[in-house]
Amino acid sequence: MIRKRSSSNILPNTLGELELLVLEALWQQPHLDAKMVCSRIPSHKQPSLNTVQSTLERLYKKGLVDRIKNGHAYSYFTSVSRSNLLGRLMGDVIHLLHDGRLETILSSFVNVAADLDERSLNDLEALIARKKRELGEGEGER
Incomplete structure (x- = not known):
């Protein structure tokens, strides 16, 4: 069995x-x-x-x-915050299951956010926009 x-x-x-x-x-x-x-x-x-x-x-x-x-x-x-533990666990899953394509990971994040509610999807968009701004500001300093 x-x-x-x-x-x-x-x-x-x-x-x-x-x-x-x-x-x-x-x-x-x-x-x-x-x-x-x-x-x-x-x-x-x-x-x-x-x-x-x-x-x-x-x-x-x-x-x-x-x-x-x-x-x-x-x-x-x-001795670990909830967000730190979540990041570690997600990292473990990504390393275990990652197929070499970034699209797979990103698609999973979008699907999870969309399953939660529209606000979560909006939060994800805001995080992406903020990170793009941070990266753009960093390039100007070089």
Whole structure:
């Protein structure tokens, strides 16, 4: 029997669902101990305290969270911003799947933005225009 692989974690060395939930809790409120992180995970996903502690340890070893000793427990906080992590994960996907054509990557960005809403597509256009201006200004300095 062939097991269908979960589409939520296709790439090796990516983050699992619980790791993302833990990071989300710490982005919303840094300096939480494991019990407080556990309490901020949605009730339908509620893992045990031991599981959350193991997840925090994995994230610490991956360099995504840092910690400070507070009495007998650690207080955790993220060591990476959401946008920085998103950039890293997107870079990993691009390096893994890139076929050598820039059009493939750009088309994917446009499709994702369009799927979100019209505002996201407008934001993408604004980012492109801003980057063009920055590049144009840089050429004038040479």
